[in-house]
Amino acid sequence: MAISDDVLVIGGGLAGMTAAIAAARGGARVRLLSHKASTLRNASGLIDVLGTDPGGHGPLADPFDGLDALPQEHPYSVLGEQAIREGLALFDDLLGDRYLGAHTDRNALVPTHGGTVKPTARYPAATAPGLASFGTETLLVGFESVTDFDAPLAAAHLETAGVPFEVRGVTLPFPGEFRADARVTRMAHALDEDREVRADGPATGTRATLADRVADHLDGAERVGFPALLGDEHGEEVREELADRLGAEVFEVPMGPPSLPGLRLEDALEAALHEEGVRVESGNPVVGYEGDDRVETVTVERVHREVPYGAEQVILATGGLVGKGIRSSRSGVREPIFGCHVPQPEDRYDWFSDGVFDDQPYARFGLRIDEGCRPLDDREGVEFENLRAVGAVCGGYDSAREKSASGVSLATATVAGRRAAECL
């Protein structure tokens, strides 16, 4: 007999976790099945809603001002503005004071490790003092072993971009003995524990040693930006101590993979799943289903056997081409578990445009959904009456170009989770 729940969520990324929480808050008994780690640990940890218009021009001052220009198949156009607000409200409630930006509809402008400025709707508290809208003189500090963040180059890019503040960059050795390819988490833990560092003189803590090294380069800067590795468990304490010692504000610059802000967000959402009573199983893929107009059971592949899981409602949150929720091959693009329709040009040569900066059709590949997030077939009918799709598995939008990835995940997840619980 199949293991049975009210709502089954397939996929453990931002979309799957928030959909599961929304369904649990609606009173459903929820199980989340996930194969591997999600893309969150590679993500910046920023929550973008809409940063540019559909042509990639921006930044948009207010993401909600850009909604009318979106195509009708865009998930925001299908679900409406209220869904985005509902998604953000759930996120704000779950993350509390660890994230900022809820006080306004306006996008914040966050300097990135590449020296660009990113329009975003929610950002970690650790990033807040670094916003580009503040005109305070800034020093960016990079570390020799963190090659993803070239602080002098990022500062030069920011100046070229015309930010309203003076900015300089310096690269320093991180205090202590680390391998050249040390992970950022090792440095974060050294700061968390304030590990003793033996330099030329008497031993001092990692935090004091770092502050001393930076102080020599401060030269009047009122804020100092570091790559996002300022502590893991005790980040706030680390930032406060560095700020006290430097007499300047201290902030983190969001980084690429592996990303501590992304990992912190993942940890916070996993704790929330636990608090809401969601059962979580990970490590095995969902490979198929039984059913006709309704999904009756889904099949999980375990070692040597396949196990059926039943539910009244099923939420598909398996990600896009990166998360493996959408697969492409020479014969076409497909959704591998339920075989849901993925609109695509017949000729493979029409998947791409020649120019690197052109609008790329493949970036919009994914499932089309109705206003309850149910995937649509090739005749615009629903594929299954009890299946809903959320996050990057949905198509009709180009998240990288328009900067909308997490906003779409949150909006679709809250609608799908709520509607799934209402249908029980």
Ligand SMILES: Cc1cc2nc3c(=O)[nH]c(=O)nc-3n(C[C@H](O)[C@H](O)[C@H](O)COP(=O)(O)OP(=O)(O)OC[C@H]3O[C@@H](n4cnc5c(N)ncnc54)[C@H](O)[C@@H]3O)c2cc1C
């Ligand atoms: C490098 C990077 C940077 C990013 N930066 C930003 C940013 O700056 N701002 C922003 O707003 N967003 C950003 N994002 C996007 C954001 O983090 C999420 O990727 C996005 O919201 C989509 O999330 P998702 O939950 O739909 O998919 P994913 O995160 O891809 O999660 C999919 C989940 O489904 C599971 N899965 C897949 N197939 C199966 C199966 N058959 N059975 C069981 N489980 C399965 C996977 O193991 C995974 O857990 C970034 C993403 C990346 C990768």
